[in-house]
Amino acid sequence: MKKIIYSTGIIMMLIMSTSCKKWLDLQPRDGITRQGFWKTKEDIQAAVAGCYASLLSAPPTAGDRALTENIFMFGEMRADMIDAGPGGSNEEKDIFDVNIVESNTISRWSSFYRTINYCNIVLDYAPAVKDNDPTLTDAQLNASLSEVLALRSMMYFYLVKSFRDVPLKLTSTSKDTDLQDLPKTAGADILTQIVSDLKKAEAGAVTTYGNTVADKGRVTKFTVNALLADVYLWMDNYTACLAECEKIINSQRYALQSAGSSWFFNVFYTGSSTETIFEFNNQQSTGAINNVFYSLLVQSRKRFIASSYVQSEIFSPDDVDPDRIYDIRGDNFYRTSDFSITKWGTENPSYVNWQAYRLSDILLLKAEALAQTNGGTEALQIISEIRLKRNAVATTAQSPDPNDKDGICDYILAERSREFAFEGKRWFDILRMAKRDNYRRLDIILNMVAQTVSPALQQSAITKYRDYNSHYFPIFEQELFADPKLVQNPFYNK
Numbered sequence: 001m002k003k004i005i006y007s008t009g010i011i012m013m014l015i016m017s018t019s020c021k022k023w024l025d026l027q028p029r030d031g032i033t034r035q036g037f038w039k040t041k042e043d044i045q046a047a048v049a050g051c052y053a054s055l056l057s058a059p060p061t062a063g064d065r066a067l068t069e070n071i072f073m074f075g076e077m078r079a080d081m082i083d084a085g086p087g088g089s090n091e092e093k094d095i096f097d098v099n100i101v102e103s104n105t106i107s108r109w110s111s112f113y114r115t116i117n118y119c120n121i122v123l124d125y126a127p128a129v130k131d132n133d134p135t136l137t138d139a140q141l142n143a144s145l146s147e148v149l150a151l152r153s154m155m156y157f158y159l160v161k162s163f164r165d166v167p168l169k170l171t172s173t174s175k176d177t178d179l180q181d182l183p184k185t186a187g188a189d190i191l192t193q194i195v196s197d198l199k200k201a202e203a204g205a206v207t208t209y210g211n212t213v214a215d216k217g218r219v220t221k222f223t224v225n226a227l228l229a230d231v232y233l234w235m236d237n238y239t240a241c242l243a244e245c246e247k248i249i250n251s252q253r254y255a256l257q258s259a260g261s262s263w264f265f266n267v268f269y270t271g272s273s274t275e276t277i278f279e280f281n282n283q284q285s286t287g288a289i290n291n292v293f294y295s296l297l298v299q300s301r302k303r304f305i306a307s308s309y310v311q312s313e314i315f316s317p318d319d320v321d322p323d324r325i326y327d328i329r330g331d332n333f334y335r336t337s338d339f340s341i342t343k344w345g346t347e348n349p350s351y352v353n354w355q356a357y358r359l360s361d362i363l364l365l366k367a368e369a370l371a372q373t374n375g376g377t378e379a380l381q382i383i384s385e386i387r388l389k390r391n392a393v394a395t396t397a398q399s400p401d402p403n404d405k406d407g408i409c410d411y412i413l414a415e416r417s418r419e420f421a422f423e424g425k426r427w428f429d430i431l432r433m434a435k436r437d438n439y440r441r442l443d444i445i446l447n448m449v450a451q452t453v454s455p456a457l458q459q460s461a462i463t464k465y466r467d468y469n470s471h472y473f474p475i476f477e478q479e480l481f482a483d484p485k486l487v488q489n490p491f492y493n494k
Helices: 002-017 041-056 067-076 090-096 110-131 138-163 187-204 212-217 221-234 238-250 262-270 292-298 308-314 328-333 359-371 376-389 405-419 426-439 443-452 455-465 477-482
Strands: 082-084 276-280 304-306 354-358
Touching: 041 067, 041 110, 041 138, 041 276, 067 110, 067 138, 067 292, 067 426, 082 090, 110 138, 138 187, 138 221, 187 221, 212 276, 221 238, 221 276, 221 354, 221 359, 238 359, 262 328, 262 354, 276 359, 292 304, 304 308, 308 328, 308 405, 328 405, 354 359, 359 376, 359 405, 376 405, 405 426, 426 443, 443 455
Parallel strands: none
Antiparallel strands: 082 304, 276 354
């Protein structure tokens, strides 16, 4: 990790000098040095733009992966909605077979720490700009710091959900003397840090930038609330989760769109929809951004396809008239002819926007928290509202008792599989519900094995998944070699 975060410190200067965001009409001089930077509020804006650029742009290291590719794989490969495609690698097959080892390069975390270090650079150097630029107000500075605090928190949240215990670094690495060996920090402590940082971010964040595209593609106060709601639910803090959800809902800034053929185009292609709270927005880029999902999901040697389970169980056809009555999500997310996943565009480059949070996510997080706090009736009403907006078919409807927490959560899990298909959320949704109350619902994971693992390997997979430590990735072996303070995650020391 030391090598990764050091190299990102150098690359950050290049990003700051070549930002391509439309909301920044800045052209800093090529070859600018750190000593020559951090003089004006425009320098801060350029650096913050670099943090956003890292969410979508190609990674700077040959052979590395873009952040969205990792988010997709970390959140989907261990679940039940994708299978290996004709171009799948042996490493990917190992993950499908629950045979993950520390040499598997898919467990590299470099793309997350790259963005973390970009954010740390802004947090370290931006405050001093006030000494040089009297036009920089406290509100402007705090707003910029809030943006990067939220982005850093999002990256650490992904890491905790994927690895549990990871190194926590809250200062930047931009020169040799910044390099240091770091041990792992307990995931619970990182979550506490995330909550603390997000509370700071909420205090300084703006409610609007004055235009819709920026309000959806940059961190606002409501982005912070959405991330906090997600974190609190992961921590089983249902009251706090509900409070954050209500802040977003009560703002009346967001609304579900009606069922119809234009829904998918408006939310994902055009972007900045009434449903979107925060998206990685391709539309803000003045140049073409490589569609990392073209090789993953579209081309003939695609690496992943939708699983047959998606068609048979998640988007089950209507019993009466499947040609005219269908869930609008299944119609747009994948092709039934060859199971190609089309959600992220079938062209390269693509301007489809990666949806981090939208209103349906908040509503279903609220429903899950309600189900755990004796609010089952309202939770079921929320599910019904979303299903109506998506034209969900009767064959996928369920009727749990309002007092049946597990039944309602199973329904929520099923509805989240439809609403967020192939968005890098499925495994995390399954794990969140399974681990609740000291893994009282481990059956959710064990039952999933029947959908994901070949019969010859199912018993082995079940045995592994009974060890809770197996639910997190191993630390990639090169990280262990580079940092002697790192200790491998327990399951992989056997």
